Amino acid sequence: MQTVIQTTNLSKSYGTTSVLRNIDLTIHEGELTAIMGPSGSGKSTLMNVLSTIDRLSGGDVILEGKSLLDMKKQAARQFRQERIGFIFQDYNLLDTLTAKENILLPLSLRRFKSEEMERRLAPIVQALNIEGTLEKYPNELSGGQKQRVASARAIITNPAIVFADEPTGALDSRSATQLLEQLVSLNETFRTTILMVTHDGYAASYCKRVIFLRDGSIVNEIYAGEQTRQQFYDRILDNQSLLGGKRR
Ligand code: ADP
Numbered sequence: 001m002q003t004v005i006q007t008t009n010l011s012k013s014y015g016t017t018s019v020l021r022n023i024d025l026t027i028h029e030g031e032l033t034a035i036m037g038p039s040g041s042g043k044s045t046l047m048n049v050l051s052t053i054d055r056l057s058g059g060d061v062i063l064e065g066k067s068l069l070d071m072k073k074q075a076a077r078q079f080r081q082e083r084i085g086f087i088f089q090d091y092n093l094l095d096t097l098t099a100k101e102n103i104l105l106p107l108s109l110r111r112f113k114s115e116e117m118e119r120r121l122a123p124i125v126q127a128l129n130i131e132g133t134l135e136k137y138p139n140e141l142s143g144g145q146k147q148r149v150a151s152a153r154a155i156i157t158n159p160a161i162v163f164a165d166e167p168t169g170a171l172d173s174r175s176a177t178q179l180l181e182q183l184v185s186l187n188e189t190f191r192t193t194i195l196m197v198t199h200d201g202y203a204a205s206y207c208k209r210v211i212f213l214r215d216g217s218i219v220n221e222i223y224a225g226e227q228t229r230q231q232f233y234d235r236i237l238d239n240q241s242l243l244g245g246k247r248r
Contacts, residue, residue, distance in 0.1 A: 002029040002064075004161050004193050005050055009059030012045055012216075019045045021216045022059070027161065027195060032187040034196045034204035036236070037213030038243065043197045044165070046213065050195070051084050051163050052076040064160050081106070085154030085162040089169040091146040093138040093153075099145075100134040103152045117156075124152045127189050128182055144175030148182060155192055164196040168203050180206040201240055205233035214243055 005027040012020040020042050027033060035043050048054035050061060052068065061068040063079060071079065086092075093102045100121070101108075107117050125131055128148045133141055141149065147167060154162045164183070168176035184206055186192045196207060204210045206229065212220040220239055224232045 003027070003062070004029050004031075004064060005195075006062040007050070007059065008062075010049065010056055010061060011058035012042075012049055012054070013057045019216050020049065023216075023218055025211070025218065027193065029160075029193055030187070030191040031209060032184065032194045032196075032207045033209045033211060034198055034207040035211050035213060036198060036201070036204055036240065039199070041213040042216040043199075043213055045216075047163050047165060047195070047197050051086070052080045081110075082157065083160040085157060085159035087147070087150050087154050087162060087164040087167045089166040091138070091143075091150045091170075093146055093150060095138050098135055098137055099130065099141065099149045102138070102149055103134075103156055106153065106157050120156055120158075121152075123190075124155060127185055128152050142175065143171050144178055147171060147175070147179050151179070151182065151186065155186060155190065159192075161193040161195060164194060166198055166200075167196060168198070168200065176203065201233060201236040204236050205229050210236055210239075212239055212243055219243065 003026055005025065007023050007025045010020055010023040011018065023046065035046065037043050045054065049056050056068060064083065066079070068076065094105070097105065103121065104117050107120070125134065128151060130145065130148050130152060133145050133149060138146055167183070168179055171179060180203060183194060187194055196203065198204055208224045210222050211218055222235055222239060227235070
């Protein structure tokens with residue numbers, strides 16, 4: 001299994017405030033992982049550092065074999081654009097573009113040929129069941145549809161990893177379940193590596209591995225293994241209550 005992300009002794013401070021402490025984390029290709037932790041535990045900061053948006057303060061992050069310490073700003077930006085996909089809680093779709101144009105945007109910015117764009121689009125559209133949305137504008141779509149379009153946009157570049165920040169946070173429970181099932185299906189069909197940040201044990205229970213953060217440190221990690229989703233969910237909740245703190 002290829003290693004997509006490896007951190008050693010990763011730390012991040014803002015001024016004198018230490019936000020991430022000595023994080024050792026390895027993410028392999030094809031993994032579907034959730035990061036959980038109470039509010040303020042460092043989840044967003046960790047995601048921002050791993051996705052090259054924010055600089056680290058100590059230790060190192062190796063992304064597909066390349067050290068973040070060696071990457072200049074421009075190289076980090078290029079890596080981010082070419083190798084990382086993002087799914088945000090509030091979708092971040094452009095209102096003036098159709099769903100299809102939104103999905104293809106990362107490729108059209110890189111001047112891909114239209115045949116190549118169509119070739120990549122077809123299996124993703126099928127997997128996410130969004131044929132009917134392609135010519136519509138975001139304001140004509142439901143939350144669930146918007147998030148599926150955003151997911152298609154995140155994977156159209158064949159990224160090394162997709163970071164999903166509370167992807168179900170704005171969805172009703174039925175749409176959330178659908179989206180989670182589809183993220184699992186993308187993970188299984190295209191072997192997309194997904195790292196999801198969530199405070200929601202239900203969303204995390206769809207992942208195969210859950211990492212718990214507290215006060216900027218990894219305090220526990222559990223794997224679904226052969227458990228049913230319900231059993232894994234119960235274990236996640238047990239771990240959450242052991243960790244204490246607010247759920248958000
Ligand atoms: P979470 O996503 O788990 O809620 P965050 O990563 O957002 O946690 O924040 C972790 C801690 O870092 C919090 O105490 C927060 O106040 C602090 N923090 C986050 N970003 C900044 C910043 N830009 N400047 C100073 N402190 C920050």
